Amino acid sequence: MDYSAVSNRFSKERLSGPDTPTPVDHSLAGANRVIGGRRFNPAPAWPARLWYNRQQRGACLSKISQELPRTLGALRKSSFPEDRLAGRTVKDELRNNLICKIQRGDELFPGILGFEDTVVPQVINAVLSRHNFILLGLRGQAKTRLIRMLTTLLDEVTPYIEGCEIHDNPYRPICRRCRDLVAELGDDAPIAWLTRDHRYVEKLATPDVTIADMIGDIDPIKAARRGQDISDELTVHYGLLPRANRGIFAINELPDLAGKIQVGLFNIMQEGDVQIKGYPVRLPLDLMLVFTANPEDYTARGKIITPLKDRIGSEIRTHYPAALEQGIAITAQEAWLDRPSPIELRVPDYIREIVETLAFVAREDKRVDKRSGVSQRLPISVLENVLSNAERRALKTGEDLAVPRVLDIYSALPSMTGKLELEYEGELKGGDAVAHELIRLAVGKVYNHYFEGSNMAQIVQWFDLGGSLKLDDGVDSAAMVRQLGGIQGLMEKTRAFGLTSNEPDAVRAAAAEFVLEGLHAHRRISRSEERGYAAEEKKREGREEAKPERPNVRRQYN
Numbered sequence: 001m002d003y004s005a006v007s008n009r010f011s012k013e014r015l016s017g018p019d020t021p022t023p024v025d026h027s028l029a030g031a032n033r034v035i036g037g038r039r040f041n042p043a044p045a046w047p048a049r050l051w052y053n054r055q056q057r058g059a060c061l062s063k064i065s066q067e068l069p070r071t072l073g074a075l076r077k078s079s080f081p082e083d084r085l086a087g088r089t090v091k092d093e094l095r096n097n098l099i100c101k102i103q104r105g106d107e108l109f110p111g112i113l114g115f116e117d118t119v120v121p122q123v124i125n126a127v128l129s130r131h132n133f134i135l136l137g138l139r140g141q142a143k144t145r146l147i148r149m150l151t152t153l154l155d156e157v158t159p160y161i162e163g164c165e166i167h168d169n170p171y172r173p174i175c176r177r178c179r180d181l182v183a184e185l186g187d188d189a190p191i192a193w194l195t196r197d198h199r200y201v202e203k204l205a206t207p208d209v210t211i212a213d214m215i216g217d218i219d220p221i222k223a224a225r226r227g228q229d230i231s232d233e234l235t236v237h238y239g240l241l242p243r244a245n246r247g248i249f250a251i252n253e254l255p256d257l258a259g260k261i262q263v264g265l266f267n268i269m270q271e272g273d274v275q276i277k278g279y280p281v282r283l284p285l286d287l288m289l290v291f292t293a294n295p296e297d298y299t300a301r302g303k304i305i306t307p308l309k310d311r312i313g314s315e316i317r318t319h320y321p322a323a324l325e326q327g328i329a330i331t332a333q334e335a336w337l338d339r340p341s342p343i344e345l346r347v348p349d350y351i352r353e354i355v356e357t358l359a360f361v362a363r364e365d366k367r368v369d370k371r372s373g374v375s376q377r378l379p380i381s382v383l384e385n386v387l388s389n390a391e392r393r394a395l396k397t398g399e400d401l402a403v404p405r406v407l408d409i410y411s412a413l414p415s416m417t418g419k420l421e422l423e424y425e426g427e428l429k430g431g432d433a434v435a436h437e438l439i440r441l442a443v444g445k446v447y448n449h450y451f452e453g454s455n456m457a458q459i460v461q462w463f464d465l466g467g468s469l470k471l472d473d474g475v476d477s478a479a480m481v482r483q484l485g486g487i488q489g490l491m492e493k494t495r496a497f498g499l500t501s502n503e504p505d506a507v508r509a510a511a512a513e514f515v516l517e518g519l520h521a522h523r524r525i526s527r528s529e530e531r532g533y534a535a536e537e538k539k540r541e542g543r544e545e546a547k548p549e550r551p552n553v554r555r556q557y558n
């Protein structure tokens with residue numbers, strides 16, 4: 001899923017999806033505990049020094065109450081007094097709340113797996129340093145997701161001057177309208193409130209993004225009507241960046257932004273002013289800027305103007321899951337497997353392993369473009385599709401249990417091919433062929449995990465003696481178990497998965513089919529559309545013929 005090119009106001013649905021429970025945030029409870037240093041609820045495991053610090057620091061997370069002040073005067077007397085809020089920037093706020101969370105031992109980025117020891121500590125350091133930062137990584141490495149979670153470090157609610165397009169700080173308004181308003185109404189100036197989610201703005205950079213989109217535009221008609229100097233900010237129609245004032249502004253794929261906009265960004269970060277249509281406009285915005293980029297684009301000379309690069313405090317590299325188990329855990333968390341269905345759905349561990357291994361071998365494969373990477377969305381959508389194929393089969397045959405088989409992975413090709421950017425050699429072979437080979441490689445690897453050193457001679461022999469077995473995709477599990485049971489020694493091998501003969505047919509059929517697919521992956525038996533599983537062709541042709549079987553694909557074009 002890619003996010004649309006227009007601004008995306010952050011929403012909870014987008015972040016967590018309908019099935020993921022919203023992460024519980026304890027910051028509120030924490031704030032209540034600490035406020036005033038009085039209602040203090042000691043957590044016994046903490047060292048005394050931390051205790052002391054917390055007590056000294058006082059309220060570090062703002063407190064939600066039913067009666068949020070509605071005027072500037074009331075705000076001054078509330079738990080959002082001027083001395084606390086006036087000079088505090090977004091980066092200070094993020095830093096303070098992060099410190100609170102670390103001291104409390106909160107989980108900082110729940111649901112972000114595999115980054116605990118690599119990316120997360122660096123992000124924490126960047127926030128503690130009050131840096132704008134960039135996440136460099138290939139697609140599907142949870143960069144955007146991680147950035148969106150920064151909102152959990154913002155205060156629950158934040159006051160601003162009601163009606164202000166750029167959410168002015170009530171104590172330090174920067175726009176002319178609000179300055180005038182406060183001068184006129186004083187303590188009666190109306191106050192409104194922002195939640196965290198409304199303080200996050202995201203933009204996918206594309207070459208056609210303009211200064212007007214990003215920063216703003218001068219409205220000459222408005223200017224003429226008011227008879228004001230055109231550079232007066234009352235005549236500015238604000239773009240995304242000012243509208244994200246006092247929040248987090250995320251730009252995805254930063255290198256795609258035109259040089260002119262990068263200069264505008266730099267000016268805002270550096271000087272707090274910017275030129276719109278040649279007129280200088282002063283906008284001392286208060287923002288945390290975060291970016292994402294593909295590392296190759298980012299390091300390419302000329303893609304990012306040097307002064308902007310220089311102003312990005314930290315460059316943090318993301319990565320794909322380092323270990324298969326991590327990948328499996330991420331896919332299990334993200335894939336839609338726990339779905340309402342009239343039948344029971346059960347995904348065997350080895351199917352999960354194969355699907356994840358598929359992503360790992362694709363990332364290594366030389367036919368797949370390394371610069372673009374293989375997104376974690378690949379195993380996620382493949383696994384969803386695999387389960388759906390099993391579900392569809394069980395629904396058709398009227399079974400009450402659906403268990404995916406290896407053949408279902410081959411049927412999930414439509415969820416794969418679009419996510420593989422191929423190199424020239426891969427393009428020549430075609431996406432489908434490459435995907436097929438990658439599945440076969442993955443099956444072979446997972447087969448080794450379960451059956452390395454296991455003696456399969458009896459099964460191979462059954463085929464060598466002329467046996468063949470064609471499994472129909474639509475046949476029900478009981479019939480399949482009968483067919484597979486005819487191959488001597490096969491069903492016994494499924495004990496490697498801890499299966500007994502008491503297991504449902506669907507489970508046993510899938511397991512036995514995996515054994516055959518594993519043998520096929522290692523070219524010990526063959527499988528074809530017409531004959532199904534049979535003896536390996538090469539054995540009949542003789543080994544000599546099999547050898548010169550690897551033509552150089554490029555050669556024929558020389």
Ligand SMILES: [Zn+2]
Nearest residue numbers: 164168175178
């Ligand atoms: Zn304002």
